[in-house]
Amino acid sequence: MTDHPERAHGSSQAPSTVWTGRATNRIQWLLALTGAGCVALGIELAVVSPWSSGIAPLLMSVIGCLAVGLLILFGTLAFVHVAVKVDGDALEVRCGHAGLPRRRILITHVVGAEYVPKVNPRQWGGWGYRWRPEQGTAVVVRKGEGMALLLGDGRTFTVTVDDAESAVRFIRERMHLAAAERSRGRG
Incomplete structure (x- = not known):
């Protein structure tokens, strides 16, 4: 939706004092879904992980997935x-x-x-x-x-x-x- 100032020719109507417009990028929603997927993977790793190689690799994987997912998610939603x-x-x-x-x-x-x-x-x-x-x-x-x-x-x-x-x-x-x-x- 865009509101643009319009002048009525020959009328006494005052010109609009506000112009509003917008632009949208729906492709950003796909990138946001990717970020949400990374967050979901991080949560899944944290909850149901049968990692036998120790807590440090699991912790790094969970934190990495959550951090990347949140950065992608919020970074893309800010510019939809x-x-x-x-x-x-x-x-x-x-x-x-x-x-x-x-x-x-x-x-x-x-x-x-x-x-x-x-x-x-x-x-x-x-x-x-x-x-x-x-x-x-x-x-x-x-x-x-x-x-x-x-x-x-x-x-x-x-x-x-x-x-x-x-x-x-x-x-x-x-x-x-x-x-x-x-x-x-x-x-």
């Missing part, structure tokens, strides 16, 4: 989807069902917004919250369209989101409104 919300003064990105990790960027800190037709996880080193020195920071949950924000400190923030073109238009509009308010405050 991303939700983006742009309101009057900021852009907020929330990942997964818990909304973590979360990033909030003030519109006054954005100096440019660009539509990116093809964001590929390979160019960022995979899915998730990514940082590359030559590219900046990104939240990548799937291959496809996204938007890139150029920030006032020279860094770039990219996020995959459905209908990124309308998000970019909305952010640019908010940037112009913020600039107009700043210029009115000076004069």
Whole structure:
């Protein structure tokens, strides 16, 4: 579900002050099942293990399976989807069902917004919250369209989101409104 600002041509209806969008990657659920399988294997080893070679190998196997399983499970569930919300003064990105990790960027800190037709996880080193020195920071949950924000400190923030073109238009509009308010405050 995506709510996008829509203007009724010729009406007195005020433009929307919030844009929301999201992107989902259902393949991540398969990876989460793999993590759950590792956790189940660790539990099974702990409960019904007839290991005759001692407690140390059993303990290492159980702890290894549980640790790997939990890392895979929680690491993938955090990036099953991303939700983006742009309101009057900021852009907020929330990942997964818990909304973590979360990033909030003030519109006054954005100096440019660009539509990116093809964001590929390979160019960022995979899915998730990514940082590359030559590219900046990104939240990548799937291959496809996204938007890139150029920030006032020279860094770039990219996020995959459905209908990124309308998000970019909305952010640019908010940037112009913020600039107009700043210029009115000076004069």
